[in-house]
Amino acid sequence: MRYLFRRAVELLATLLLASFLVFVVTEFSPGNVARKTLGAFALQEQVDLLYQRLHLNDPLLVRYGRWLGVLTGVIADPLQDPALKLDFKDPRGDRYFGNFGYSTLYKAPVNDVLWDRLGNTALLAGLAFAVIVPLSLVLGILAGMRAGSRLDRIVSTASIVMTSVPEFASGVILAAIFVVGLGWLPGTSPLDTESGWSIASQLVLPVTVLALYDAGYVARMVRSSMAEVMAKPYIRTAVLKGLNFRTVILRHALRNAMIAPFTVILLQVNWLIGGVVVTEMVFAYPGFGRMLLDASLFGDISLIEAATLIALLVAVTTQLLSDLGYRLLNPQVR
Amino acid sequence: MSLLSIRNLRVEYRTAAGVSVALPDFSLDIQEGERFGLVGESGCGKSTLIMAIMGYLGRNGAIAAGSIHFDGQDLTHASEQTLRGVRGSKIAIVYQEPATALNPTLTIGRQLMEVPITHAGAGTAQARRLAEQVLADVHLPDPASVMARYPNQLSGGQKQRVVIAMALLASPKLLLLDEPTTGLDVTVEAAVLDLVAELREKYRTALFYISHNLGVIARVADRIGVMYAGELVEDAAATALFADPRHPYTRGLLGAIPRLGSDKGSATLSPIPGNVPSPGAPRIGCAFAPRCDFAEPGACDQGPIRMYHAGPAHLARCVRFDQLGGVRRPPPSQAGAAPAAGAAVLEVDGLSKVFALGRARLVANDQLRFTASAGRVLAIVGESGSGKSTFARILCGLDTASGGSLRFAGADLAATRLRGRSQEQVAAIQMVFQNPDGTLNPAHSVGWPIGRALRKFGVSRRGAETEARVKALLELVRLPAHLRHALPRQLSGGQKQRIAIARAFAGNPTLLIADEPVSALDVSVQAAVINLLLSIQAEGRTSMVFISHDLALVRYLADEVVVLYLGKVMESGKVAALFAPPYHPYTEALLSAVPIPDPTVKQVRIRLEGEIPSPLNPGPGCRFAGRCPRKLGPVCDSDPPPVQEASPGHLIACHIPLATLAAVPPVFAQA
Incomplete structure (x- = not known):
């Protein structure tokens, strides 16, 4: 319990520090903040006026504090001030917890844009994850439990091939076969039904591309961990105790073999949320x-x-989560 | 009919380089309830034999010819199902390294309960009861709590008890013990051996005990087999084997280890020249002939050599078994001539090392006080956790002391790290480490570290001069000069350790620290390295600090001994004085635990209770009080023991009066 509390505090501290870094990097990126807000076609006087109104000359820490205040709903978002005549309106009001401000690209509050997109990606990532994890676990375990067998060689070779083909290539190849050639699936996945394809059919190809690419990688991790565990003396102990192979695998090998890949598997979530730009x-x-x-x-x-x-x-x-799971799997670090 | 009967067994491994024969033609019988010991060096096929019996040779191993019968069953090419009925129930194994033989993610209880559940069809409750019962049998305190623990929560000795318990759970007819005490402390080893003997009486199990240690085998076995290059070369009753060995290899093994009571002044260790042949090497005639003093052309290089009857129930695979003559003991070496005590080279006074661990204090070295004289060998003995290595680290500058002084060549080095020492001081104190494999960089030729030491210590600057020096150093350690271009993996363990010695002597050290320099080497090679160290040390009048847990070896080569327990000096003095009463009770316990390779020697049996206690926050009294079999009373816990001088230079830190300690019977007695 104390460990959980400590980890939660650490998590908050990490987020706070990271948010500061994010703030610094974005605010210091080339170009004037006010100019970015107003767009390229605004007049210079408008930009200067906004610059003043937003107190953008204040020291960095003060501005970060203000940004944090807006985010947590302590102070009102200055951009929504009607006096600026920017016409930025948020139906949630100008002061609430989780106020990320106003998107100048979509001309809408960030919260209106962000969550839909995140939901779409979560759907894609969730489906891909649901395919990747069981597939790579089964393949990796089957290959690793008899290292050097024919099955092992087939799985290992197949996973290398799968990982080596980049997503844009496999995407194009699969599209050529199933969209152009067979016409079974839609070529784009805008997640609306205007084209006449169901949402489910639109998800098939992106999920397949992600799963193919990532399952090969994870399967190889699981395979090598499993093969390593199978060579351990305690597996020999289990076999020479007279246990059958099934029990040896299920009771003695699996849990030990999962310790190392567990972290890798959870890292795939990060990649699926933020790093699947190419597939998208x-x-x-x-x-x-x-x-x-x-x-x-x-x-x-x-x-x-x-x-x-x-x-x-x-x-x-x-x-x-991966740290907690690691502690759960491995009694040696408890 | 024999319990286990192995006939003309041939085991082969398929490798990328072709077929390698691990066991060419092996035959052995073990009777019910027998205690059989098998001795052999690494690579002679002991493990292959065990795994062949268990039908677990791996994907590339196979039985190519011969048969294995156990208890009326043919195991030679038995199905998995048949093997499962034998493994763990009729034949059980106690493994070499208990730390890795147990599954780290399952509780002890679950791992034990599996056995009766699998083999006796026991229910969970019954299995639990049986497991707790057997844990009590192996003398583990509080079995119920041990059941709930994970292996990493137990000490090495406790883990080995658990492994023994697991092996005995199904009351097997045959117990295979594969070097079960290698890597354990000598006192723990003695307790484990006692336990095995006790349990054999109780469970009536036949023992098949495998070890490279002749002393251990002498203690546990009635009948002993000696194995060399995949063959049994001698098979005899334990007493006959030690009294009258009939194979030159057995004689070689016995000559390579120090006899009890012998020292470098009275005897020389005789190494066996050469190395164990690699499995698969072609052989005609006797496999040992290339290393044998008795080998005779025309007799020893003809066809396979059969077993000859050398006596009643005494077999030897030697054509000349009856021409070997009596056991010869080589004359003492020149190196052994006891050097006159010189001036003190190293004076340790009040040296302490305390590690702060949060609020707790770990006292690794506590007020050490002793001196090492010029040209002599000072041995530091003690179990793991006694602070031997910590002291060595401080001495060579890898760590600094928390207090006290370490006077060497006119300077106090206690607080000076390696970087703060002058080049001369660094060159003067050099170290030879335990594991020669880990100390040589695999990417460099073995001559490279020697050359670098020469340049670093300013012994030679120019390339040609360095080259000549490296050659001279290799000659010093009796290695051919061309080996300087070899990579570490091309050398045997003994050769690598010679390289380490050559490197240490590159800067003409005045003090050599040898931290268990031979414990990782095979017996036949150990002797050669020890002889080499002694002769170089004596020639150059180098002082040596020899750190070891092997008391027989210490008795052989040391001039003075310091006995450490939990960071504190228990006893110190001349080696002969330490090995006779009066003893410190801890020294006495150590001596009584030493495995003696001679079944006729009777040892007083003193066993220490419990585990080595934690060195955290020690109390004010004697460190050994908690386990001392001769503890006087509360005074031992409350007051630090006085240092008593038993004879000039022989110091014992104990509350017990000297007269009482002197009246203790000697640990060893010749029957």
């Missing part, structure tokens, strides 16, 4: 990664900050 681009999927890319290219500061913070939160949470 290939299939025109309205996801989180693509939004982050668009926001960065446009210079949408509030959205970048919000998205980065969300990605960080996910990363820190999976880290905590």
